[in-house]
Amino acid sequence: MGRAWLGCPAAPNAAPGADALQLTLRFSFRARLRRGVRCLVTCCVTGYTAYMIIGFKHKGLERFFLRGTKAGIQPGHAARLRLILARLHASTRPQDMHLPGLDLHELKGDRQGTWAVKVSGNWQVTFVFRGEDAESVDYEDYH
Numbered sequence: 001m002g003r004a005w006l007g008c009p010a011a012p013n014a015a016p017g018a019d020a021l022q023l024t025l026r027f028s029f030r031a032r033l034r035r036g037v038r039c040l041v042t043c044c045v046t047g048y049t050a051y052m053i054i055g056f057k058h059k060g061l062e063r064f065f066l067r068g069t070k071a072g073i074q075p076g077h078a079a080r081l082r083l084i085l086a087r088l089h090a091s092t093r094p095q096d097m098h099l100p101g102l103d104l105h106e107l108k109g110d111r112q113g114t115w116a117v118k119v120s121g122n123w124q125v126t127f128v129f130r131g132e133d134a135e136s137v138d139y140e141d142y143h
Helices: 060-067 075-090
Strands: 021-023 030-034 037-040 043-047 115-120 125-130 133-141
Touching: 060 075, 060 133, 075 115, 075 125, 075 133
Parallel strands: none
Antiparallel strands: 021 043, 030 037, 115 125, 125 133
């Protein structure tokens, strides 16, 4: 199975001459272009399966992901959270989140199987993968 790529004119591994089907995923980012104007980010998919975040624990993080509202999250973390959620939305396994500065690590003890990436200071985003989808995405202060 291939990946859905955000903002692509055609899927990168599509067969030559293949038509790209443009669709909007169930969970989409809304990007602010200029005051009062919003754009829905869509995916071009050609015979690809769209993997996604399928569940949140933190309601403020879910609202930020779906609508872009900063209510319920630290406003200073918005840019970093947008990067983390976009990457998580496109990931099929925890190792896809291993980017410089994110400090990907698996939690230990009774939370084994849960992965975490650093947002800022003692704030982190935690998640679990079930198959190729991320679920139980949480935004937490671990101290």
